[in-house]
Amino acid sequence: FLGRRKQQKWLICRVWRHVLHKGDIVIDATCGNGYDTVAMLKMVADESGHGRVYGMDIQTEALENTSSLLDETVTQKEKELVKLFPICHSRMDEVLPENTAVRLVAFNLGYLPGGDKGIITTLKTTLLALEASKKMLILGGLISLVVYVGHPGGREELETVEAFASGLCVDGWICCKFQMLNRPLAPVLVFIFKR
Numbered sequence: 606f607l608g609r610r611k612q613q614k615w616l617i618c619r620v621w622r623h624v625l626h627k628g629d630i631v632i633d634a635t636c637g638n639g640y641d642t643v644a645m646l647k648m649v650a651d652e653s654g655h656g657r658v659y660g661m662d663i664q665t666e667a668l669e670n671t672s673s674l675l676d677e678t679v680t681q682k683e684k685e686l687v688k689l690f691p692i693c694h695s696r697m698d699e700v701l702p703e704n705t706a707v708r709l710v711a712f713n714l715g716y717l718p719g720g721d722k723g724i725i726t727t728l729k730t731t732l733l734a735l736e737a738s739k740k741m742l743i744l745g746g747l748i749s750l751v752v753y754v755g756h757p758g759g760r761e762e763l764e765t766v767e768a769f770a771s772g773l774c775v776d777g778w779i780c781c782k783f784q785m786l787n788r789p790l791a792p793v794l795v796f797i798f799k800r
């Protein structure tokens with residue numbers, strides 16, 4: 606039996622694993638405490654030093670936490686495959702080399718657990734980041750989002766994400782969401798697959 610949070614994490618990792626290959630390039634658009642960065646790195650890092658995780662967060666505290674978690678959980682060689690940037694994810698295209706083939710862009714929206722709850726993702730920059738992700742993703746790639754609805758602005762952010770996904774053409778994209786029906790405040794998972 607998995608705890609509530611772990612059930613969703615388990616599902617997300619299953620979906621990521623289904624999409625990712627060793628050597629892939631992925632983006633963690635909201636590094637936070639680094640758990641997603643580490644999970645993605647483990648899936649893409651290969652023996653010969655291929656695979657890359659580009660991570661970003663607007664808080665240096667979050668990037669420091671991510672860096673510390675990497676030190677504790679991965680080898681130095683694996684850590685070298687991670688590039689961290691103290692920027693808003695709406696600017697992701699500025700830090701990745703041109704024409705980088707990205708297989709996964711992962712968002713875990715909201716605030717830094719254990720940090721300042723006033724510093725949260727916002728509709729406007731989330732939408733800009735989704736537009737940037739859409740352009741960078743390769744065929745067969747995935748935009749994955751965890752959207753929290755329990756804090757002020759969370760529901761509106763979910764509506765923005767849903768409107769973005771609903772507007773994508775059916776020939777090019779498969780968009781779906783996973784929602785806990787008996788837990789209305791549980792985060793909603795949104796998966797946007799590029800066909």
Ligand code: SAM
Pocket residue numbers: 634635636637638639640641642661662663664667692693694695713714715716717718724725726727730731
């Ligand atoms: N994925 C993280 C993990 O595994 O620990 C948790 C992410 S946390 C829920 C959300 C993070 O998004 C916070 O660290 C926050 O600073 C960051 N954030 C908020 N607005 C952002 C933005 N515009 N660009 C990048 N990161 C942002």
